[in-house]
Amino acid sequence: MSATADDIARPAQPQPASGLARERWHAACRSPTLIAGLLILAFWIVCALFGAGITPRDPYADDLLATLSPPSAAHWFGTDQLGRDIFSRVIVGARDILIVAPLATLLGTVLGTALGLCIGYFRGVLDDVVSRIIEALQALPLVIVALMALAAVGTSNATVVVVIGFVFTPLIARTVRSAVLNETDLEYVAAARLRGDGTLAILFIEILPNVLPIAIVEMTVRLGYAIFFVASLSFIGFGIQPPSADWGIAIAENYSLIGSYWWTVLFDAAATASLVIGVNLVTDGLAGVFDT
Amino acid sequence: MIARFLARRALLSLVTLGILSVIVFLGGQLLPGDVGRAVLGPLADARAVALFNHQVGVDRPLAVQYWDWITHFSRGDMGRSFTFRAPVAPFIGQALVNSLKLAGLASALRVGQWSDRALVLLGQSLGVVPEFISSIVLILVFGVWLHWLPMSADWPEGAGPLTQLRYLILPSLPLVLVFFGYIARVARAGTVEALDADYTRTAILKGLPMSTVMRRHVLRNALLPTITVVASLLGYLAGGLVVIETLFHYRGIGALIYSAARAKDFPMLEAGVLTVGAVYAIASVLADLLSAVLNPRLRAARA
Numbered sequence: 075m076s077a078t079a080d081d082i083a084r085p086a087q088p089q090p091a092s093g094l095a096r097e098r099w100h101a102a103c104r105s106p107t108l109i110a111g112l113l114i115l116a117f118w119i120v121c122a123l124f125g126a127g128i129t130p131r132d133p134y135a136d137d138l139l140a141t142l143s144p145p146s147a148a149h150w151f152g153t154d155q156l157g158r159d160i161f162s163r164v165i166v167g168a169r170d171i172l173i174v175a176p177l178a179t180l181l182g183t184v185l186g187t188a189l190g191l192c193i194g195y196f197r198g199v200l201d202d203v204v205s206r207i208i209e210a211l212q213a214l215p216l217v218i219v220a221l222m223a224l225a226a227v228g229t230s231n232a233t234v235v236v237v238i239g240f241v242f243t244p245l246i247a248r249t250v251r252s253a254v255l256n257e258t259d260l261e262y263v264a265a266a267r268l269r270g271d272g273t274l275a276i277l278f279i280e281i282l283p284n285v286l287p288i289a290i291v292e293m294t295v296r297l298g299y300a301i302f303f304v305a306s307l308s309f310i311g312f313g314i315q316p317p318s319a320d321w322g323i324a325i326a327e328n329y330s331l332i333g334s335y336w337w338t339v340l341f342d343a344a345a346t347a348s349l350v351i352g353v354n355l356v357t358d359g360l361a362g363v364f365d366t
Numbered sequence: 367m368i369a370r371f372l373a374r375r376a377l378l379s380l381v382t383l384g385i386l387s388v389i390v391f392l393g394g395q396l397l398p399g400d401v402g403r404a405v406l407g408p409l410a411d412a413r414a415v416a417l418f419n420h421q422v423g424v425d426r427p428l429a430v431q432y433w434d435w436i437t438h439f440s441r442g443d444m445g446r447s448f449t450f451r452a453p454v455a456p457f458i459g460q461a462l463v464n465s466l467k468l469a470g471l472a473s474a475l476r477v478g479q480w481s482d483r484a485l486v487l488l489g490q491s492l493g494v495v496p497e498f499i500s501s502i503v504l505i506l507v508f509g510v511w512l513h514w515l516p517m518s519a520d521w522p523e524g525a526g527p528l529t530q531l532r533y534l535i536l537p538s539l540p541l542v543l544v545f546f547g548y549i550a551r552v553a554r555a556g557t558v559e560a561l562d563a564d565y566t567r568t569a570i571l572k573g574l575p576m577s578t579v580m581r582r583h584v585l586r587n588a589l590l591p592t593i594t595v596v597a598s599l600l601g602y603l604a605g606g607l608v609v610i611e612t613l614f615h616y617r618g619i620g621a622l623i624y625s626a627a628r629a630k631d632f633p634m635l636e637a638g639v640l641t642v643g644a645v646y647a648i649a650s651v652l653a654d655l656l657s658a659v660l661n662p663r664l665r666a667a668r669a
Contacts, residue, residue, distance in 0.1 A: 206381070206382070207385060209382055210382045210385035210386040210389060211386075211389065213382060213383075213386055213643045213646045214386070214639065214642060214643055215606070215608075217606075218608060218623060218639055218642060219393075219639075221608065221624065221627045222390070222393050222394070222627065222635060224627070225626075225627035225635060226393060226394065226404070302494070302496050305496050305498075305499075306496045306498060306609050309496075309498045309609065310609060310612055310624060311628070312627070322498075325499075325502060329502075329613070332502070332505060332506065332510060333509075333510055336506055339502050339506075340503075340506065343499045343502045343503060346495075346496065347495045350494050351494060351495065
C-alpha cells in the first residue's frame, strides 16, 4: 500500500524542478533590475562587513578644530558637529541596519511561514481566529504598532529585531496561508496522507518546499520594508541607538542644522535612499525571475 | 442588497475594532510588565511605584481594567494622561483635526495626476524611500535653497487658512510621494483592465460616444480597486504621520502618539493608537459605501 503511494508521489517531481531552476538562473542573469539592485546591495554589504577597516579616517574620532567643515579634499562629505568625518561615518553606518533589518525579516519569515503552514493546512477555527487578529492588526500602520511595543518593552537592537519580526509574522503568514490553501488539495498531499506520513512531515517535507519560493519572494519584499522601518524608527529614536553611526540617527542629530550645514544630513539621506532602492530593485527583479 | 452588504461590513469592522482594542490594551498594560516601574524609572522607590499603580488602577485584574477602559472609551472618556494629569480626549480631538488637515491636503495634491506616465515612474521609485528621507530632500530644495516654502508646519498663532495651507504643503509632499506610486499603479491596472473588458467593447460597438463610454463604463469600474486601496492606505498614512509630524513640528495625532511613546504615557498612547484604528475602520466602511454606489453590478442587484 505505502509503496504504491510512494510511486505516485515521488517520480515526475525532480526533473522539471531542475529545468525550472536553470531557466530561472538564466532569467536572473539577464535581468538588469536584479543585477543593478544586487550591485548596490553588495556595495553596502562590503561597507558593513569591513566597516572602519576601509574608511579613509576614523569614523568615531572627533576633531573639535574642524567641526562642520564643508566637503573638501580632506573630508569628502565634510564633517559633523564634533568634527567627525562624514564619509567614513556613512560607510560604517551601513552595519547596524544591515544586521537588524535582515535578522528581523528572517525571524518574521520563519515564524510567519510556520504559522501560515499551520493555519492553511488545518483551517477551521484556528484559521478564523488567527485571520481575524491579522485583519485587526492591519488596521494599524506598522510603525505605530512597533512604536507602541517598543515603548512598552524598551528599545535595543534585540527588541527592535523581535518587535519587527513579530509585526511581520502575520503578514507573511497570510501570504503563505493562501499558497498552502492551493497545495492541500493536490495529489501529492493526498498521497503522503495515504502513505501514512505524520502531519509534521506533510507540512514541512511535502508542502513547505512547494510554497518556499513564495515565502522567499515575500521575504525579499519584507526586507525592503524592514530597512524602511528600521531607518524610520532609528530616526525617531526608537530603533538603533547611539553611539552607532547609523544613518537615521545621524540625520536626527543633525537635522536642526539643515539650514546652514546641508552636508551633515544629505549624504546620510542619500545612503538610506540608495539602500532602500537597491533592495527594492532586487525584489522586483526576483519577482520577475520567479514569474518566468 | 446594498443595505445588507453595508450592515455586514459595518458589523465586521466593529468586530475588528473590538479585537484591536484588546491588542492595544494588552500592548499598553501587559507588555511593560510593571507600568509604575516603567513610568517612574528604575530609581523610583518601591512604595511610590505601588502607589502609582494603585492610583491609575493597574493593580486590578486585567479583565476588570479592560472592561473599565473600553466602556469609558466608547463613551468618549479616553482616560487621563500620565504626563499632563488631564483627560486625554481633548488632546486626541485637536490632534486628529490637525492630522486630517494634513492628510486632506496630501490627498488633494494627488488627485488628477494619476494618468501621467512620467509621474508614475517617479512615484514608483520615490515611493519606496522612507518619508523622512524624501522630507529632508524636499526641505533642502524648497526650504533651504529656494526659500519658497516654510520648513516647519508650525504656523504663527491666528494664521488664516491660506497661510496654514502654505505651511502644510511641504509636510504633505513626502506623504503624497510614498503612496502616490502605489495608488498610481493600482489605478493604472484598473483602467487597463476596464478598457479591455467585454462591457467596454460592447459599449463601443453599440456606437456610444467615446466620452460616454469612458465616463459610464471605464471610469466607474477602474475606480473600484483604487477606492479600496486609498482606504487601506489611510491607515498607512497615519504611520507616515508619526515621522512627518515629528520632523515638521506639527501637532497632529502622529506626533501625539510619538510623544506619548517617548514619555511612556500609556493612556495617551492607547487612546491615540485606537483612534487611528477607528479612523481606518470608518474609512474602509465609507470606501465600501462608495464602491457600492459606483459598482454597476451591486446597483443592478438592488433594482
